Amino acid sequence: MGGERANDPPTGTATGPAASYPGHWEADVVLRDGGTAHIRPIRPSDADRLTRFYARLSDETIYFRFFSLYRELSARDVARFTIVDHTDRVALIATVGEEMIGVVRYERISPTEAEAAFNIEDAHQGRGIGSIFLEHLAAAARERGISRFVADVLPSNRKMLRVFEEAGYVVSHELDDGVVRLAFDLEPTEDSRAVAYAREHRAEARSVERLLRPRSVAVVGPSRSEGSMGATVLANLVRDGFTGTVHAVNPHLAEVGGHTAYDSVRDIPGEVDLVVVAVPADQVDSVVADSAAKGVRGLVVLSGGFAETGEPGALDRQRRLVNRARGSGMRVVGPASLGILNTDPDIRLNASLSPQLPPAGRVGFFSQSAAMGIALLDQVSRREFGLSSFVSAGNRVDLSGNELMQFWQDDAATDAVLLYLESFGNPRKFSRIARRLARLKPVVVVKSGRFVNRPPVGHQVRQTRAPAAAVEALFRQAGVIRVDSLHELFDVGQLVAHQPLPAGPRVAVVGNSAALARLAIDACDEAGLAVATAAPPLPAAATPEDLSTALREAFASEDVDSVVAVFIPPLQTRDEVVAEALVEAAGSSGKTAVATFLGMRGVPEGLRSADGRNVLPSYATPEDAVGALAAVTAYSAWRAKPAGHTVQPSGLDVRAARALVADLLGSRDAVELDHGALTELLACYGVELWPLRPVPTRAEALAAAADLGYPVALKSLAPQLLHRSDLGGVRLDLENEAALDSAYATMAARLGPRSAGFFAVQAMAPTGVSCVIGCFEDPLLGPVVSFGVGGVATELLGDVAYAIPPLTDTDLSGLVRSVRAAPLLFGHRGIEPVDLAAIEDVTARLARLADDLPEVAELELNPVVAAVSGASVLTASGRLARPEIRSDRGPRALLPG
Numbered sequence: 001m002g003g004e005r006a007n008d009p010p011t012g013t014a015t016g017p018a019a020s021y022p023g024h025w026e027a028d029v030v031l032r033d034g035g036t037a038h039i040r041p042i043r044p045s046d047a048d049r050l051t052r053f054y055a056r057l058s059d060e061t062i063y064f065r066f067f068s069l070y071r072e073l074s075a076r077d078v079a080r081f082t083i084v085d086h087t088d089r090v091a092l093i094a095t096v097g098e099e100m101i102g103v104v105r106y107e108r109i110s111p112t113e114a115e116a117a118f119n120i121e122d123a124h125q126g127r128g129i130g131s132i133f134l135e136h137l138a139a140a141a142r143e144r145g146i147s148r149f150v151a152d153v154l155p156s157n158r159k160m161l162r163v164f165e166e167a168g169y170v171v172s173h174e175l176d177d178g179v180v181r182l183a184f185d186l187e188p189t190e191d192s193r194a195v196a197y198a199r200e201h202r203a204e205a206r207s208v209e210r211l212l213r214p215r216s217v218a219v220v221g222p223s224r225s226e227g228s229m230g231a232t233v234l235a236n237l238v239r240d241g242f243t244g245t246v247h248a249v250n251p252h253l254a255e256v257g258g259h260t261a262y263d264s265v266r267d268i269p270g271e272v273d274l275v276v277v278a279v280p281a282d283q284v285d286s287v288v289a290d291s292a293a294k295g296v297r298g299l300v301v302l303s304g305g306f307a308e309t310g311e312p313g314a315l316d317r318q319r320r321l322v323n324r325a326r327g328s329g330m331r332v333v334g335p336a337s338l339g340i341l342n343t344d345p346d347i348r349l350n351a352s353l354s355p356q357l358p359p360a361g362r363v364g365f366f367s368q369s370a371a372m373g374i375a376l377l378d379q380v381s382r383r384e385f386g387l388s389s390f391v392s393a394g395n396r397v398d399l400s401g402n403e404l405m406q407f408w409q410d411d412a413a414t415d416a417v418l419l420y421l422e423s424f425g426n427p428r429k430f431s432r433i434a435r436r437l438a439r440l441k442p443v444v445v446v447k448s449g450r451f452v453n454r455p456p457v458g459h460q461v462r463q464t465r466a467p468a469a470a471v472e473a474l475f476r477q478a479g480v481i482r483v484d485s486l487h488e489l490f491d492v493g494q495l496v497a498h499q500p501l502p503a504g505p506r507v508a509v510v511g512n513s514a515a516l517a518r519l520a521i522d523a524c525d526e527a528g529l530a531v532a533t534a535a536p537p538l539p540a541a542a543t544p545e546d547l548s549t550a551l552r553e554a555f556a557s558e559d560v561d562s563v564v565a566v567f568i569p570p571l572q573t574r575d576e577v578v579a580e581a582l583v584e585a586a587g588s589s590g591k592t593a594v595a596t597f598l599g600m601r602g603v604p605e606g607l608r609s610a611d612g613r614n615v616l617p618s619y620a621t622p623e624d625a626v627g628a629l630a631a632v633t634a635y636s637a638w639r640a641k642p643a644g645h646t647v648q649p650s651g652l653d654v655r656a657a658r659a660l661v662a663d664l665l666g667s668r669d670a671v672e673l674d675h676g677a678l679t680e681l682l683a684c685y686g687v688e689l690w691p692l693r694p695v696p697t698r699a700e701a702l703a704a705a706a707d708l709g710y711p712v713a714l715k716s717l718a719p720q721l722l723h724r725s726d727l728g729g730v731r732l733d734l735e736n737e738a739a740l741d742s743a744y745a746t747m748a749a750r751l752g753p754r755s756a757g758f759f760a761v762q763a764m765a766p767t768g769v770s771c772v773i774g775c776f777e778d779p780l781l782g783p784v785v786s787f788g789v790g791g792v793a794t795e796l797l798g799d800v801a802y803a804i805p806p807l808t809d810t811d812l813s814g815l816v817r818s819v820r821a822a823p824l825l826f827g828h829r830g831i832e833p834v835d836l837a838a839i840e841d842v843t844a845r846l847a848r849l850a851d852d853l854p855e856v857a858e859l860e861l862n863p864v865v866a867a868v869s870g871a872s873v874l875t876a877s878g879r880l881a882r883p884e885i886r887s888d889r890g891p892r893a894l895l896p897g
Helices: 044-055 059-066 075-082 129-143 158-165 188-211 227-240 282-294 315-328 370-383 401-410 427-438 468-478 487-499 514-528 546-557 575-589 622-640 654-665 676-683 697-709 739-749 793-798 809-817 836-852
Strands: 027-030 036-041 089-097 097-111 112-119 148-153 172-176 179-185 216-220 246-251 260-263 275-277 300-301 331-333 339-342 349-350 360-367 387-392 416-421 445-447 481-483 508-513 530-533 560-567 591-596 670-673 710-716 730-734 759-763 766-776 781-788 799-804 856-866 870-873 875-883
Touching: 027 315, 036 075, 036 129, 036 315, 036 427, 044 075, 044 089, 044 097, 044 282, 059 870, 089 129, 097 129, 097 179, 097 315, 097 339, 097 360, 112 129, 129 148, 129 188, 129 468, 148 158, 148 416, 158 179, 158 315, 172 246, 179 282, 188 260, 188 300, 188 331, 188 339, 188 401, 216 227, 227 246, 227 349, 260 759, 275 282, 282 315, 315 331, 360 370, 360 487, 370 468, 370 530, 387 401, 387 416, 401 416, 401 427, 416 487, 427 445, 427 676, 445 468, 445 560, 468 799, 481 487, 487 575, 487 622, 487 739, 508 514, 508 546, 514 530, 530 622, 546 560, 560 622, 575 591, 654 676, 670 676, 676 793, 697 710, 697 739, 697 759, 710 739, 730 739, 739 759, 739 809, 766 836, 781 809, 793 836, 809 836, 836 870
Parallel strands: 112 148, 216 246, 216 275, 246 260, 275 300, 300 331, 360 387, 360 416, 416 445, 445 481, 508 530, 508 560, 560 591
Antiparallel strands: 027 036, 036 089, 089 097, 097 112, 148 179, 172 179, 339 349, 339 387, 670 875, 710 730, 710 759, 766 781, 766 856, 781 799, 856 870, 856 875
C-alpha cells in the first residue's frame, strides 16, 4: 500500500548476491489487537511465500501498491523483490506462522534519501502493522546512513496516508499528477516517540486483556490423579465459577473431571481463547503447534523442565517455545508459572494452581516466582484484602510485569499495583511505564537480589554492573514505592488499596496505651513524619464516647494529615465498639488512617464499614503501621510534584558526535579517549573542557604558563596521582614563573625522576566547589549518570547520586541535591552559594550524551569546579566500547525469547 509509481510493472533483475543478512533486524512485535507477528528481512527463500501472499491480495490493495492492476508477479519480479542487498535495497516482511502478511521496502535514491513502499494483506489491515513497519524500516535506514524517506501514495489510500501522518514525524505533502508525494526526516522526535509509546501501550494492554478475559479455556494434560497440575487447574476453573467454557485435552482419556477429553486442542469444537499447558516439557512443542493451528490467543505454561533446570537443551527448548508461540500470534505466560487469576464477577478466572480464587478487590498483583506465588496469595487471604487480577510469570519468557502495568493503567477494576520481581528484563521500559502509571495509581515493588546482582536460574536477562544505588534511582525517578520484604509489600499494599493518600507528613497519634503511642511517635520521628498531635493516651476504662471524641478531634484538626491509632484490648469497652468508632471517624474525615488494633494484621471484618467502602488497615506493631504510612506519604509527595519535562539542552550537534565516535572507535572493540578527543566530543554537547598542556620539561611548563596566563596549576597525570593534592600530585595558584619553576622542581624531586613526563599545566579556575559528574553504559540499565561533590571523604563514604536518562528537570534537580554533601553547594558555613544552574546544565548535557551515544562506555568530568558564577570542567577521562543493543531503544519489539 503506497509505493512504486509504475505505469510499468515492477520488473527488473536482482542486483547480485545479498549482503550479510542483518539478523539483528528480526523482532517479535505486538499488534494493535493484542496479537503478535514476526518481522524480519526478506530472504531469497521467501519466493514462494511472497507469491502466495500476493495471490491473496485484493485488486484494490494491488492498485494502491503499484498504481495499476498488476495481478501476477513474474519470476523476474519475485527475484527482484526477494533478493536485496540489505543496504541500498531493503525489505522487511511480517509473518504469522509460516505465512507472510505484509512487506515494506525502501530503495535508495540518493546517498541520504530513499523511497519507501508498503504492502499489507487485506485480512491483516487495521492491525497496526503499517506503523510498526515504518518504525522498523526507519531504524534500518538510519543504520544504513539514510536520513529521509519519500513515498508516493494515491489520495484515495487513506489508510496509508494516516500511517505517515500519525507517525509523529514532520511530513511534507506535494500533489503531483494525481499522486501525493510525502517526505520526512527519519531522526526520531519527541512526538514520534510519544506516538510509538502510546501505540505500544494500547497494544500491550489489549494483549494482556485477551489473556485475562478469555471466553473459553482448554486445559491440556489433566489426568484422574488427584493433585496433578492439569486436574487441579481444571477443578479450580469449575469450582470458582469461570463464566466461560472449559475444555479438557488428554488423548489417553475419554473423560476427565466430568468433561469430555479431546485428543488435541485442534479437535475442540468452536473457538479456544486460552490454553493452560500442564504436560511434560518434551510435549509442549506439539501443544504449541496445535494451539497455533486452532487460532488460540494465549498460553499459560505451568510445565517445568525449561531453563529453570539449568539442564542441557532446556534453554533451547524454552526459546523454541516462545518463538513458535509468538510467531503464530500467541502470547505466553511462563513456563514454570503458577497461572493467572481474574476475580471480575463477569469472568471469575482461576487458571492457576491456587487452591482458591482470592476475594475481588482493587489490587493487581504480579509475581515472577511460581513457588512464591502460592505464599503470596496465601498472604492476600490472611490479610483479607482482595485482588482484581494476578499473574505468575514463572521464567517470564514473554509476558512481563511491564505489560501487566500497561494493562492495569487502564483497568477500571485496579486502583493499585503490587510487583514481586526477581530480575529485570527491560528496566528502561519499566521506568518509562511505571513513571506514567505511578502518576495515576500506586506501584509497590519488592525486588529480590537487592545486594547480589544474580538473577534466578531460568531468567534470561543481562546482568547489571551498576551499584545498587543506581537501581534505587530507577525506582525513585519512576515514583515506585520500593520495599525491602514481602511483609512490607503487604503492609504498604493494604494501605494504598483501602485508604486515601496522605495530604502531607503531619501525623496525629491517638490511642489507649502510652507504650504503643511512644513507639508510634519514635517511629514517626525516625521516618521523617511530623507528629503534629500526640494527645495523652486514653485510660483503659475510656467510654465509647471518650474514644469517639478523641478520634474526631484528631481527624478534624487542620494540622493533621494522617492518624495513627494504637489500641490494646480495652477493659470497659467491647472490641467491636472500638473498631466501629475507628472506622466511622476515619471514613467521615477523608484523611489517611492506620491502626495497631489488638495485634491484628490486615483488614479484618471489624475494621470495615457496613457497606464495605470504608476499610481501616491494621498492623501488628506501631512500627509496621508507621513504616507503611511513611512510604505512602513519600509517594504522595512525589505524585503532588509536577511531573517535569524532559531536559533538552540547546546547541547540541548529535550527528557530529556520532560521526566522531564512529571514527574514534573504528574497527576496535574499545578505545581510551585522550584529552583532544574528549575536548572534541564534549564540544558537540556544548561542554567546554579546559585546555591541559602536557609539559615533559620545566622549560615547556614555563612556556605553557606564559601562553595560558598566570596563575596556573601544575598537575601530575600519573593515574595514581590524578586529583590527589593530598599526595602532592597537584599544586595550585602558581602566580609567576618563579613559583611554577619551584613547584616543578619540588614535585619532580618528590615524585621521582620519571614523573616529569606526566606533568601538565592548566589555567586556574575560579574558586568554587569541586564536583564529579560521570556516566557509564550498563548492559542492563543502559546509560547511568552520577553526581558527587569532590573529595576523598566523599569517595570513602560513597556519597554519589545516580539517575537514569532521559532526565526531566525534576530528576536533574533531585540528582544534584540528593548527595549528603549538597549543603556545600548552597553556602555551607558562610561560603557563597555556587551556580547550581550551571552545574545542572553540565549534568544535563552529559546525560543527553550518555543517552545518545551507547558507545560511551564511561566518561567522567573530574573536577567540575562550581563557582559563584559558572562551572568549569577542568579534566575528563573516558572510554568507548562496542555496546550491547539497548533493550528499550529503537522500534517497538518484544525482547528475544
